Amino acid sequence: MEAPHHHHLTQPPAIVAPMIPTPGDGLVFHGPLSEARAASLITRLTAEPRPRTILDLGCGRGELMLRLLSALPDATGTGVDLHAPDLAAGAATASARGLGDRVRFLEESATNTEHGPADLVLCLGSSHALTDLEPPAHTAAALVALRALVNPGGRVLLGESHWTRTPTLDELAHMWPDASASEHGYLADLTDAAVAAGFRVQWVETATLDEWDAFESAYLAACEVWLASNEDEKLRERVTTQRSRYLRGYRGVMGQAYLTLVAG
Ligand SMILES: C[S@@+](CC[C@H](N)C(=O)[O-])C[C@H]1O[C@@H](n2cnc3c(N)ncnc32)[C@H](O)[C@@H]1O
Numbered sequence: 001m002e003a004p005h006h007h008h009l010t011q012p013p014a015i016v017a018p019m020i021p022t023p024g025d026g027l028v029f030h031g032p033l034s035e036a037r038a039a040s041l042i043t044r045l046t047a048e049p050r051p052r053t054i055l056d057l058g059c060g061r062g063e064l065m066l067r068l069l070s071a072l073p074d075a076t077g078t079g080v081d082l083h084a085p086d087l088a089a090g091a092a093t094a095s096a097r098g099l100g101d102r103v104r105f106l107e108e109s110a111t112n113t114e115h116g117p118a119d120l121v122l123c124l125g126s127s128h129a130l131t132d133l134e135p136p137a138h139t140a141a142a143l144v145a146l147r148a149l150v151n152p153g154g155r156v157l158l159g160e161s162h163w164t165r166t167p168t169l170d171e172l173a174h175m176w177p178d179a180s181a182s183e184h185g186y187l188a189d190l191t192d193a194a195v196a197a198g199f200r201v202q203w204v205e206t207a208t209l210d211e212w213d214a215f216e217s218a219y220l221a222a223c224e225v226w227l228a229s230n231e232d233e234k235l236r237e238r239v240t241t242q243r244s245r246y247l248r249g250y251r252g253v254m255g256q257a258y259l260t261l262v263a264g
Contacts, residue, residue, distance in 0.1 A: 021222040030060045031125040032207035032215040032256050046071045051119035057110040058126020062090040069099050077103040080110045116149030124159035135183040143197035156261040162187050164255045175249035199261035207256040216246045
């Protein structure tokens with residue numbers, strides 16, 4: 001009698017096309033955020049008054065929201081983003097952690113969203129998702145939108161860019177196309193805008209250079225490893241450009257603030 005698996009052995013091996021990685025593959029948070037800072041944010045944001053509803057705008061994979069929901073067994077969450085693959089990844093992670101019935105990931109714009117108000121609103125690296133205005137006006141407009149989306153006494157966690165000092169012309173020339181010093185304010189401008197929008201500033205913290213280096217490295221690492229033994233001109237160009245933008249452009253000049261805001 002023929003061995004049941006015999007014919008498999010005689011088939012030619014399947015030709016597997018090498019999977020070209022995408023920058024950002026493997027990131028946990030899509031921004032400069034360490035595990036230690038994430039843990040301390042979760043401690044602060046789950047303290048009294050414990051939120052019952054969380055809204056994550058421009059959520060991506062929604063990792064921080066999912067960790068908050070794990071720490072808040074009575075809470076429910078809604079994530080909103082335009083990027084379907086990240087939403088699907090977030091939903092899969094939610095199911096794997098037993099959170100599937102407490103969270104939804106919605107593929108829609110966060111601009112003028114009707115999913116508020118919530119007790120806790122997250123906006124991490126995605127203030128541009130809340131308004132059609134261009135930088136720098138988008139930050140103040142996003143804060144006004146966030147104020148309308150949070151319940152009185154609730155919290156907003158805003159992760160937002162700012163300049164640590166005035167960028168030089170040479171640094172600006174190495175950043176993204178048309179980068180200009182007017183795109184961002186300083187940290188104090190950000191907190192002023194939060195107060196003007198009706199918040200009190202409970203906590204100010206900024207990503208360290210180590211967090212930035214870890215984020216930028218993790219963003220490109222899978223591509224770099226792949227390019228060490230494969231060739232793809234477009235990817236090589238993209239990776240090289242991104243590293244130069246960071247190291248010659250915004251490293252140490254653009255900061256990332258995490259503001260814990262209380263709705264007055
Ligand atoms: C820098 S990522 C941050 C993702 C996530 N908050 C995190 O920290 O991991 C910015 C996100 O904003 C999303 N985004 C951009 N415009 C948007 C819009 N109009 N509505 C909803 N999401 C948007 C992008 O798809 C992207 O996932």
